[in-house]
Amino acid sequence: MKLLLVSGPGEARNAFLRELTSFADVEVECVAHPDEIESVLTNESVSGILFNIATMVREKNYNKRRIIEFTEMYPVVRLRYNLQAGTVHVLHYDQIVEREDTLRRFVLEECASFTARPLRQRERVRAYFHVFVYTDSELGNEAGERACTLNLSGLGCYIVTCVEHSVGQIVWLKFMDHPDVPAISSKVVWRKPWGEGVGLPGLGLMFLNLKPEQTELVETLIKSSASYRQK
Template sequence: MFQGRSPSMHMLLVARRGQARDRIVAELTRLGAACDVAETPGELLRAARCRRYNGVLFDVPTLVREKQFDKRVLQRLAEIYPSARLKYDPGTDTVFALGADAGPPSRDGLSVFTAACRDFLPRSLRRGERVEANLPAVLWRAPPAGDGGEKTCTVNVSYLGCFLFTTASWEIGQDAWVVFPDVSDVPVRTRVAWHEAWALRRSVPGVGLAFLEMPEVLFTELGQLGCEADEMDIACPGKAL
């Protein structure tokens, strides 16, 4: 979710919906910082990989109550970006910030943190590099059941996804399942992130698929092909992307 605009600063906030989140976003806007909000682990990783940020903010009650957040991922984010933990006090309508760049808890903590982030070069998470590899694959539009599917192969692969040759029509955002028979008979759930139509231009037609899960056997195979994990994969190898 995108909130606000700023020509010079952009923050990533981990917070669930509610009054606290609204007040934090309002304070960041007042301080001249735009803000993207992530309330699920999937939103968090997608945001960090797709946009450059000056800093990351964590709403403490969200982290305490939302158990699905992987603590190793949160710790890795705190190591990569300037970060602060926030807590909103509705009684005084104050957002308190605590962290190495925010100083001790105070009414000025968020402004101190935001000021410190201005000197941080905005960055996104490094994506795993694509490796040219032709893995046999069977592409499905629904969970595999019996025979069927389109027999094809990969053009390139990475820990985040793959590009499959196909002349079929696909829509971005559409779910797909892929079986890599040389690796495992277990279908891997994916989502279409890119579609290159046949004869549209001088390029290979096909679909770019983002892995929504990463079986350990596939993770190992991609490593043997030369794929390198991105910064978040280093924190939690083999877990779902």
């Protein structure tokens, strides 16, 4: 498993690395500045990103919107190092979780269940569409879980939902305003449970075996969303 640690060199970074390698067989790629993240993610498949809070506060000049997008694509956690006590704390939102195994759980549960992948090369846009999510391709609209997309690419999407699904589960996605297009078979590649981590709860989906009419619909929705945001 490979993780990305955003932390300047020094005692805090060393403490994070010691903690991470003490309970898991992980490879950790380190970058000193937030703007270096994208170059790593473009070429490497990582299972999670860890931010040193002190680094993020000190390095003020970076693309904050892009960081928010990363939190919607990967398991993410923020770290704080207590120099006096020599302890590592994990933060979700503005709360410190004081359990000693918090970092362990983040790595062994959230990161381990995430399908590692490099940053998507195809166009990815913010896209808000109402969708029905099915666990059976034959079910009708009345049986579908109601959700909403947050972003969309030719490879997949992120949907906002509080309903729990397992990583690896196959679901079918149907866009509410396009009932004539068959539901798209999709694989859950990662999940963000409600109340955990930063960002909206939901599922990262990878499209499977798109049919021509499905591909055409996805491309049309991407173009319309991109055009709308440029206005």
